[in-house]
């Protein structure tokens with residue numbers, strides 16, 4: 001069972017994000033980066049499948065130099081080797097270009113299953129997984145919370161959350177799935193794992209190695225502007241006896257907030 | 261000189277920080293209240309390698325040496341001192357004596373399962389009549405055929421009541437004292453004649469187990485003598501060099517946590533119509549906390565690097581232990597001051613850090629003893 005996990009390094013969810021002067025990107029100095037939390041579920045699921053069915057887990061990431069550390073973290077969790085798509089021309093890759101580059105890089109590789117996070121928590125595009133499956137021409141299931149490999153290892157059965165219920169799908173392999181919270185409880189990159197990861201291979205692929213140039217990496221999506229979420233205004237405290245206060249609250253909800 | 265963290269250092273820190281945030285800090289108040297660590301937490305820590313980070317891979321650890329160990333201690337100490345000290349007593353003074361002087365067989369038999377966290381360690385030197393004057397110990401070890409028969413007791417042994425393996429220092433020849441008269445033994449706690457006495461009630465690190473150990477006609481085979489007969493005191497002192505360095509790292513972590521909480525509080529709490537952080541005296545407290553942390557952190561990692569290069573660092577670890585633990589106490593005190601009455605209440609972690617901090621100036625050699633070590637060195641040299 002050869003499993004590929006696509007992973008993105010994203011700003012730490014606890015980091016305070018500042019928008020850059022040009023309004024089109026974020027200030028990256030002083031920001032610490034982590035493995036995208038949804039990708040951790042993908043790595044964990046891949047490792048569990050490997051523990052059951054054998055084979056290899058390869059983590060692939062597109063990103064600048066610093067992304068090596070995130071790949072190394074996945075290797076410390078137990079993945080076997082890494083592939084780092086890194087080229088100056090990849091720096092501005094939007095989700096569409098990213099999916100195409102990944103598809104190009106993966107087309108020469110041998111895989112039974114590809115796992116992605118359902119979305120990256122930086123741009124929340126939810127785009128790369130589905131677009132990659134399209135690019136490779138393989139079946140896909142998104143936002144899965146359970147995955148079971150068939151006895152003959154020729155298909156997987158997955159569960160997805162849908163509005164008000166649960167959907168069960170069966171996909172012939174090779175296929176691509178995107179992981180949702182609840183799929184599993186990701187393990188830590190243990191300390192012995194960190195030491196072992198130092199000796200694992202991370203193969204770097206630049207534009208030439210991926211086999212792309214010029215137009216292939218041209219952005220299809222242009223960022224017009226970024227703006228911070230509006231600051232939360234202070235709440236309102238309604239003083240007085242509870243029975244009176246509740247009446248006032250209901251009045252405000254009706255008349256001011258128009259929520260009732 | 262290169263004072264940069266490497267990728268592996270950052271990965272260790274990220275991992276232990278995550279572990280602390282998710283597994284340790286949420287339990288810390290309850291651990292303090294119940295005066296006990298959940299077995300599952302120790303197990304989970306062991307499964308993730310906390311019990312052997314400094315021990316070489318060949319002996320069941322991860323091989324990150326003292327720098328790795330100090331990063332780990334720092335991060336654990338952001339969450340819970342009781343847990344951090346349990347891991348410290350196990351690894352830094354429980355495993356280290358075997359790593360320093362054990363034979364290959366002893367390392368395979370005892371150190372490997374300890375580093376892997378299957379067996380918990382402890383270090384037993386102190387006795388009722390032998391505290392700062394540790395070499396005055398009275399527990400005796402009498403040779404009898406291919407074994408030593410041990411009688412006596414130890415007090416205040418961290419992990420004593422929960423350990424699987426205790427490193428025990430006993431007098432094989434009381435007349436000779438520290439030079440030739442004290443021997444180290446590896447003692448599995450299921451050895452006949454070994455028993456646990458009083459478990460102490462304490463001011464701080466209440467979740468850390470502090471026990472009296474009693475030895476009655478306890479036979480320890482010669483194969484479990486650690487190092488040479490009569491050279492145990494040297495082993496104990498060399499081990500404490502590592503222990504003291506680790507306490508410095510723990511002080512750095514606890515101090516950073518205090519600064520972090522103090523900054524948050526100073527920004528959020530308003531008096532006289534402004535956040536506390538607008539008051540110059542509060543700013544000065546925060547600034548001095550930060551400046552001391554910088555000095556503490558610098559000395560800890562400089563000394564850890566010396567240890568990893570295989571240099572002697574006895575004097576330096578005494579300096580680290582002394583200054584870092586004094587300043588940790590100063591910093592928790594200022595953190596409480598910044599928090600005001602809120603800091604004194606048990607629903608905030610400040611008072612727990614305040615109580616947990618105080619032990620560090622006492623154990624693994626009091627800070628008076630550290631200064632004796634430092635003074636002896638500079639007086640001998642006549643200069644720094």
Ligand SMILES: Cc1cc2nc3c(=O)[nH]c(=O)nc-3n(C[C@H](O)[C@H](O)[C@H](O)COP(=O)(O)OP(=O)(O)OC[C@H]3O[C@@H](n4cnc5c(N)ncnc54)[C@H](O)[C@@H]3O)c2cc1C
Pocket residue numbers: 349383384385386390391392393415416417418419462470619622623624625626627628629
């Ligand atoms: C919670 C806890 C955990 C512990 N864990 C362990 C453990 O795991 N293993 C272990 O072996 N021990 C352990 N100890 C023992 C600890 O190391 C001793 O308490 C410590 O070494 C001091 O000894 P003492 O308490 O007998 O103090 P004393 O030696 O009686 O000292 C009392 C005071 O006199 C000062 N003093 C003593 N001699 C001198 C001198 N020559 N010059 C100047 N001042 C001096 C001391 O600095 C101190 O201020 C632990 C203790 C505690 C409280």
